[in-house]
Amino acid sequence: MRFVSFFVDGKSLAVPEVLKPPDVSAVPVSFHKLQVLDTPDFSEVSPFSAELQASLSGKLLLFEELPYSIDVIHEHYLNGCLAYEKGIEEAGGSFVCKRCGNDKPRLFSSFSCFRCKEKECVYCRKCLVMGRVSQCTPLVRWCGAELEWKLDEVALTWTGELSAAQRKASDGLVSRVGGKGELLIWAVCGAGKTEVLFYGLERALKTGQRVCLATPRTDVVLELLPRLRKVFPGITLAGLYGGSEEKLDGAQLVVSTTHQLFRYRDAFDLVVVDEVDAFPYSYDSSLEHAVHQAKKKDALIVYLSATPGRKMKKRAVAGGLPHVKIPLRFHGFPLPVPRFVWCGNWKKRLKKGRLPGNVMNWVEHQLEVKRQGFLFVPSVVALHQIVALLQAVFPGIEGVHAEDPERKEKVMKFRKGEISILVTTTILERGVTVPFTDVAVFGAEEDIFTESALVQIAGRAGRSKDDPAGEVVFFHYGKTSAMVDAKRHIEGMNREAGL
């Protein structure tokens, strides 16, 4: 869109073309062509909309994302409550998207723009799903009075008990809340990470901090919301994920997928990043960027992981990253150690329409002893073949993958025990907890089964205190170092726990 700018009291004001005062002769130009862009001084006495304040505090939004007319927005700008920022910054012929941090030339393009009348209005192709940021669209930020929360209503109503190892990590976190920097909580699968956060969250919320719990998965947001709502009944809580209803209230505790954090700026005093090693957080550096933009400068970032990546592990071991380890599951039993079983050239067999005999035996045995099992496979193609072969012999076996329209239903059925063996791609490597379940990996030598993937997969077994000794088998056609490292990782954690 186009703005006119003119000086008032030594400040260069930007006024949307449609609101141009009749006596101003300045020519409207595209937003990015404004030479100077000032924000009027914040005036304590001017009234402001509390709803707009709640919608915009700690965020960076497009005009389209704010359900307010341009008049209301402009009025708040004149009162110094909100500021405009360039969406696309240009330096030396290359562009940077100020929302998502994209700076790859191939992910910028331009079009002849009807709004600003420029022949080439450059836009970011990377974060389009959140609404297009182009050169002529300002990003809007709140710079008026800060949001305040009703602190006397913050209370942790959780009555459970932490194990000794959980307690140690919890204390480590509590003592750091209020400070800045980083903390890694390195906890085995099944350590009870969420409970470890409770006291730290309580401390932060009670002192008026704004807190974000970021996770790579929508499933996890949906799982955490009711749990947090139950233990912190007094606070304002928002859950954000792709397709969630746009919540424009200023919640003190935000549970969000990492993607949604792009809309936040200088917002949080405490950010907890769950499963920091998991795709897509570790995969996509722009998401790391999102976390850093969303937090305040002096915020504390807490990373949670059972399998931190190599870089993070190195920093932790070298002492550059403060960390606490929980090597023990909450129920106190050791992690099941995987067993390696050679299953021959399974690709060749699949082509001939057969499965390795020992895999068939594993399935048959599970059914005999009536224990449920996950069978992890390396690809969707292999999944379809294996499921078809198994179903021909054992009805009641199902397969699931990321694009499966019945994904949710099948996982639910498995949880209820209505599916005996669930064949799955790596999508279920994390987060899914079903007691009395054994785990097998088919083709464990494939590249997709990295050390951390295998540790996570093994972590699906023995989750319940009533069945702590689940079984884990890696069927392979040649041992890989990832497999060996995964086994060593698990044994190391057990040793560290004194088991």
Added chain:
Amino acid sequence: MNYCLYCDEGFYETVSWSFVLGIAGEMHFCEGCSSSLERIEGEICEICGRSFSLFPEQYRQENRCNDCIHWEEDVNWRGVLVKNRSLYVYNDFLKELISRLKYRGDAELVMGFRQEFRKIYQHEFKGFVVVPVPLSQERHYERGFNQTQLLAELLGVEVEHALERVLHEKKQSKKSRQERLEMKETIFELANNSKLVYGKSVVLVDDVYTTGATLRQASRVLKEGGALQVSSMTLGR
């Protein structure tokens, strides 16, 4: 290494003889995305350009589909649109792609269709005056661009904005009962420079041909403005 215009996956162009000779097409989409685009080939309806291969026999009579036969039976619409030609089947993938182009505003996507869209123009409509189906002012401002204009500009010839879209609300009251019965909704009217179509063959450009109603409305207005004959070309059918 190229990057797919749609999914941003990196890929290499397949080396073929035409590639070596330098006459291969531009590669904008990776193999996966390319294969999701279903090119309309083989037998098609001679009017609307839909592919007969995806179409049950009973909905077709000789070289026309039943929909087009209905249009041509109606005295109000007979011959209004000579023919339509489209590049791809409007499948779920193309639907997604077009919605990203229009609603998300990813203008760059049209570049992936330049070569093939030009070919259709050269083969079927060479020398025709190119007119994009317009958006209303409001919609145009909202999107920042008109996707049909971007598609029209791919053709490498002068684009004439001979039509304007009028707001339904405004015109609703002006319509007579007779007009409404005849489905003579005024969606379009002639723009100032409409003289450019007088006595000419015109090809309308749109993103999708769905029922054909919009294109026929536009076409009728052009014919009232003196166009000799009007056809259309679209990305999806």
